[in-house]
Amino acid sequence: MNFRPTIVAFLCNWCAYTGADLAGTSRMRYAPNIRIIRVMCSGRIDPTFILTAFQQGADGVLICGCHPGDCHYQTGNYKCLRRFKLISKYIAQMGIEPERLKLEWISASEGKQFAELVNEMTKAILNVGPSKIKSTLEVKHLKS
Amino acid sequence: MPSDLPIPKPKLKLAIYWGAACGGCCVSVLDTHEKLLDIVAAADLVFWPIAMDIKYKDVEAFPDKSIDVTLFNGAVRNSENKRMAQVLRSKSKILVAYGACAYMGGIPGLANFHNRDEIFKRVYDETESTVNPEKIRPQTEYTVKEGKLDIPEMFNDVYTLNQVVEVDYFIPGCPPQSERLLEVFTAIATGAQLPPKGSVVGANEKTNCDECKRKKTDNKVIKKFYRPWEIQDDKETCFLEQGVICMGPATRGGCGVRCVTGNSPCRGCYGPPAAASDPGAKMMSAIGTMIDADSPEEIDKIIGTIVDPAGLFYRFSLPSSILGRKIIL
Numbered sequence: 001m002n003f004r005p006t007i008v009a010f011l012c013n014w015c016a017y018t019g020a021d022l023a024g025t026s027r028m029r030y031a032p033n034i035r036i037i038r039v040m041c042s043g044r045i046d047p048t049f050i051l052t053a054f055q056q057g058a059d060g061v062l063i064c065g066c067h068p069g070d071c072h073y074q075t076g077n078y079k080c081l082r083r084f085k086l087i088s089k090y091i092a093q094m095g096i097e098p099e100r101l102k103l104e105w106i107s108a109s110e111g112k113q114f115a116e117l118v119n120e121m122t123k124a125i126l127n128v129g130p131s132k133i134k135s136t137l138e139v140k141h142l143k144s
Numbered sequence: 145m146p147s148d149l150p151i152p153k154p155k156l157k158l159a160i161y162w163g164a165a166c167g168g169c170c171v172s173v174l175d176t177h178e179k180l181l182d183i184v185a186a187a188d189l190v191f192w193p194i195a196m197d198i199k200y201k202d203v204e205a206f207p208d209k210s211i212d213v214t215l216f217n218g219a220v221r222n223s224e225n226k227r228m229a230q231v232l233r234s235k236s237k238i239l240v241a242y243g244a245c246a247y248m249g250g251i252p253g254l255a256n257f258h259n260r261d262e263i264f265k266r267v268y269d270e271t272e273s274t275v276n277p278e279k280i281r282p283q284t285e286y287t288v289k290e291g292k293l294d295i296p297e298m299f300n301d302v303y304t305l306n307q308v309v310e311v312d313y314f315i316p317g318c319p320p321q322s323e324r325l326l327e328v329f330t331a332i333a334t335g336a337q338l339p340p341k342g343s344v345v346g347a348n349e350k351t352n353c354d355e356c357k358r359k360k361t362d363n364k365v366i367k368k369f370y371r372p373w374e375i376q377d378d379k380e381t382c383f384l385e386q387g388v389i390c391m392g393p394a395t396r397g398g399c400g401v402r403c404v405t406g407n408s409p410c411r412g413c414y415g416p417p418a419a420a421s422d423p424g425a426k427m428m429s430a431i432g433t434m435i436d437a438d439s440p441e442e443i444d445k446i447i448g449t450i451v452d453p454a455g456l457f458y459r460f461s462l463p464s465s466i467l468g469r470k471i472i473l
Contacts, residue, residue: 082447
C-alpha cells in the first residue's frame, strides 16, 4: 500500500480557508494529502481549474465555500454549486469516478469539520485507488 | 474579367489534403465559386486528392519545403493520415490546420468517447446488419499470391493535426467560411505580414454572441433546458434565454453567426474564443450562472434536462479539450 493520494483543494478566502486555518492553529491532525489553493470566492472556481487538476494527475478535487446564504459576495457559492453539479455530470460521462470530486460548505468556525472532511475524502480516494486520468490522457503525441 | 488577386511570380504552390474528414472542407474551397479561378491564377494546385489524380509517391518525391501552403483538413485517425501529415509537414513552408477536425478533432473526434476495441466490437459484431460469426476483424496486413497488401492501422485515439506535427496556422469552422479562406489566401498571395506562428486565422478573437443580432438581456435565467425541437423559437430572442443551449458564449466568431441567422443554435464549430482554452469548461461556467435555482434538488432537475453535456459542449473539440478522451480502463 504505497498509494498516497493527492487531493487539490480550492478553498474560498472568507469561510473555508479561514476554517482550514483554524484547524491548523488549533493543531488538529488531519491527512496530509491535500494541496490547498486559496481563491477569493468559490464562484471564482472555473471548470477549467478542476479539469486541469485532474489532467495533471490529481487523484481528487475538493471544493469548499461558505454555507448557502453566507457568501461574502452574496451568490458566488450558488454559482459554484450549479457548476459543480454540471461538471459532476460531465466527468461521469468521461469515466471519472464520482468520489474524486467533492463540494462541501465549511464556515470560518468549522476547523474540526474541515479536518474530518479531509480525512473522510482521503479515505474515500484510497478506496477508489489512484487516478488513471493522467496516464490515459498522456495522449501519446505522435510528434516524433 | 481581371483577377482581383495579384499574381505572385513565381506562382504559389498550393496543396489540399484530407485526413479523417467528410469532404466538406474541400467543398468549401470550391464554394469560393468564381474566385476559385483567381486562386488557380495565383497558385498552382500541386496536390488535391478530391480533384486531382496524383499518387502519394509523387508527393514524397517533391523537394522539401517546395509547397508554399498546405491546407490539411480532417483529424488524424489512422497511420495513413499520420504519414501524410508528416510528409506534408516536411514538404510545406506553411502548414494550415483547415477546419474543425484538423484544428480540434471535429466530429470524428467524438470517437474518443470510445476506444478502438469498443468501436470494432460495435461495427464488426453488434450492428443490426452485421453477420460475422467468425468475429473477423480488419487486419493491417494480408498476403495474397501477388504479394503482401497493407491497409492503414486505425489508432485507438483521434488526434488533432497539431498533436501529430507542428502546425503554422489554424482556420476553424465546419467547414470554414469560404470568404474567410479567401481573406487568408489573399494575405498569403499578396505577401502581407502574416500573424505569428500558431495563430488562429480567418476568425475573430471574440465570441459569436458579440456579433449575434438576437435580443439579449444581462440577466439570463433558465428554469428548464429545451432541445431545439421541443420549443417554438420566436426568431428574435437569444436562444439561451429561451432555454435552448447555444454554444455562442464559448465559440469564436467569424462564421457570421450563420446558424443563429438560420434560426438554429450555435454548435461551436469555430472553437473556443482566444481567451478560453476549453469550450466545454467555458460553457459549463456560463450555464452555471444562468440556472435559476439555488437548492441542490432543483438544480439537479434543471441539469437533468441537459441530456448529454459532454457530447453537446465538446461536439467539435473532444480531442483538443483538457480531458481529451473518455477514460476507459
